[in-house]
Amino acid sequence: MTELGSAVKANPSLALQAEIDALAPWFHNMELNGIWTAPDHFLYDYPGRKFRKFAHTIPADLSGRTVLDIGCNAGFYAIEMQRRGAAQVVGIDSDERYLSQARLAARVQGMDRIEFRNMSVYDVGALGQRFDIVIFMGVMYHLRHPLLALDLIREHVADDMLVFQSMQRGSPDLMALEGDYSFEETGIFDQPGFPRMSFVEREYAHDWTNWWVPNRACTEAMLRSAGFRIDQHPETEVYICRAVETPYAETALPAVYPARNPKQKTKP
Numbered sequence: 001m002t003e004l005g006s007a008v009k010a011n012p013s014l015a016l017q018a019e020i021d022a023l024a025p026w027f028h029n030m031e032l033n034g035i036w037t038a039p040d041h042f043l044y045d046y047p048g049r050k051f052r053k054f055a056h057t058i059p060a061d062l063s064g065r066t067v068l069d070i071g072c073n074a075g076f077y078a079i080e081m082q083r084r085g086a087a088q089v090v091g092i093d094s095d096e097r098y099l100s101q102a103r104l105a106a107r108v109q110g111m112d113r114i115e116f117r118n119m120s121v122y123d124v125g126a127l128g129q130r131f132d133i134v135i136f137m138g139v140m141y142h143l144r145h146p147l148l149a150l151d152l153i154r155e156h157v158a159d160d161m162l163v164f165q166s167m168q169r170g171s172p173d174l175m176a177l178e179g180d181y182s183f184e185e186t187g188i189f190d191q192p193g194f195p196r197m198s199f200v201e202r203e204y205a206h207d208w209t210n211w212w213v214p215n216r217a218c219t220e221a222m223l224r225s226a227g228f229r230i231d232q233h234p235e236t237e238v239y240i241c242r243a244v245e246t247p248y249a250e251t252a253l254p255a256v257y258p259a260r261n262p263k264q265k266t267k268p
């Protein structure tokens, strides 16, 4: 046996450390058998610290429930849902390295029933299944087509609860809006509480995958527009929603992909 082999046998945490290091860098800083996956994380205990602010809004006992975690990254939320006894947990992400992190994190924590799949949010229709809880945290602002993603989630996979989070910038104000305005009304667009989304052409926070950053009013309006009623807002960026009828179901089909037969009725 090599010197390294003997050292690993004598101290298994060396082997785990090596596995964690091989999959670095990690965005989810989780403690796996006493080893932090991202000890230099700029938000330190993340997402644990974030989750503690809204953990109470998700049922503590998820027996019999199904959960889909979209953009699951290293699996923090998927693992927490299995810890709560969910009957089925599926985590999808478009980045294979993050999925490998998730599989390692789940294995080390004994959460071995979670199915991690390489899949984009734009392809959720291919899952062919609706879920009691859909988690869509920290992904929307990374997308070039954010409203399409919300429409697809509503159309294909969200059956009841949506746990949503987005980075937000700009005013936290909300304003009461009329159903319609005349063409001559232009001032409203300058109001801080009007729904507004900023497009990032180059990079924001040294991350070229940040494309669209909504203000609070825009986040909430997009959720409603896609057919999600906001039930709770336990943390600045986090929304607990319910899937409801899409507001424009009678007048227009949502811009979903793959395109539907226009004669096909929108699901309630």
Ligand SMILES: C[S@@+](CC[C@H](N)C(=O)[O-])C[C@H]1O[C@@H](n2cnc3c(N)ncnc32)[C@H](O)[C@@H]1O
Pocket (backbone or CB within 6 Å): 027, 047, 070, 071, 072, 073, 074, 076, 092, 093, 094, 095, 098, 119, 120, 121, 122, 136, 137, 138, 139, 142, 143, 165
């Ligand atoms: C900021 S992380 C958020 C991770 C986790 N949901 C959370 O809240 O901690 C964004 C994640 O979304 C994933 N992602 C980006 N675009 C995606 C897409 N089109 N479909 C699925 N996942 C995507 C990234 O690979 C990354 O893991």
